[in-house]
Amino acid sequence: MKKNLIAFYLSLLAASALPLGAQAAAFNTPTDVSIAPTLSHDTLQQLPWRPIVPPASERIEITASSPQVNQGDIQGSVAAFTLPADRGSLEITLDSLVNDRSVYSPSVVVLDEQLRPAAFYPSSYFAYKQAGVMSGDRLEGTMKLTPALGQKQIYLLVYTTRQDLAATTQLLDPAKAYALGVGNAAPNIPDPIAHHSSTGALNLKVKSEQNMGSVMIGLPMTTSTAPAPVVVGSATPAVAAAPVAAPAPAAPAEPMLNDTEAYFNNGIKQAVKAGDIDKALKLMNEAEKLGSTTARETFIGSVKGKG
Structure with a gap:
């Protein structure tokens, strides 16, 4: 387990130095995003995104007055949510409840901060779950997501399709469920x-967790390459700005003093030794901003030594 975790952080560190296309390959998710529906940027921006802050458990009614999307295979009412990208990994459980022999068959597309599709969960992912003591018949799926560093929020769009509206779900008769439950x-x-x-x-239901198997959402971005955050749902058109002179290139950081360098390197080693890889990464990044030339080497050496 420790070796797997160490390998993950080393791959994350290595990918941060890759160009955008190479990063996409390095963080290819197991979900086939290529078959996700294509939605225009304008359509996504016009949706009223509802913020969800974990831990959260909410009931959402999908009605005829809910936000509508009729584009491609997507048909009718949708639910749109924003989730924080700075709380670590997220575990999201979505239930669609059966009521009076009727059910909303959900599909989900997850978008990164720039509204780019990053994970796709078709309706087949949300399996039928029979009624229990504390719950009714439902379609249910659990998604585990890890927002990449450098983002503030990610987006989750729940919708149904024309094909799913023409389909049905076979339930389990309560008498059968009871008989099976008592062994008859x-x-x-x-x-x-x-x-x-x-x-x-x-x-x-949304909760944040650390160190769990999940889908990486978005690409890791450094401060120098991260685009400006996207404002979602704004109806105000952007006003073209007057051209301005290009800013002068930033002066390189002054070399770090030996005592300061030693302080950061020792902190990195101690954090790795304690198993706090996140803290070690933050110390490394801060040290490099201040001009350190050995922090990255210290981090990699400490992690490899721990393995």
Whole structure:
């Protein structure tokens, strides 16, 4: 486990020096984003994104008056959320509740801070879960996401498609569920069918976690290359700015004093020894901003030595 974690941080460190295209390859997620629906930037900006701050558990009603998207395969009412990108990894559980033999069949696309598709969860990802003591019939899926460093927020869009609206979900008859629960033979009766609807009810649970298997959202960005944050949902058109002279290049940092260099290097070593890799990374970045030439070498050597 420790070696896997160390390998992850070393790959993260190495990828921060790669060009944008190489970073995309280095952080290729297991979710096939290439088949995610394509939405125009204007459509995404006009959506009213609802902020969710973990830990959170919310119920969302999808109605005819909910935000609408009718573009490509996406049809009808949607739910749009923003999630913080500075809370570490996120675990998101989405339930779509069956009510009166009707259910909203969700698909989810996750976008990074620049509104670029980063992960895709089609409706098939949200499996049918039979009713329990504390819950009813539902479609359920859990997503584990890790926002890359350098972002403030990511976006989660829940929608349904034309194909899903034409489909149905087979439920488990309560009598069968009871018989199976007590170890009896299931009665030979037909299972009820839930028709997919453009409206419904969702339960969204979000919690932040550290060191869990998850999908990387967005590309790691350094301060010098990170684009300005995107303002989502603003209806005010941007006003073209008058051309200005290019700023003078920043002067290189002065060489760090030996005592300061030793202080940061010792802090990096102690953080790695204590297993606090995040703290070690922050110390390394801060030291390099102040002109250190050995902090990165110290970090890599300490991590490799720990493995």
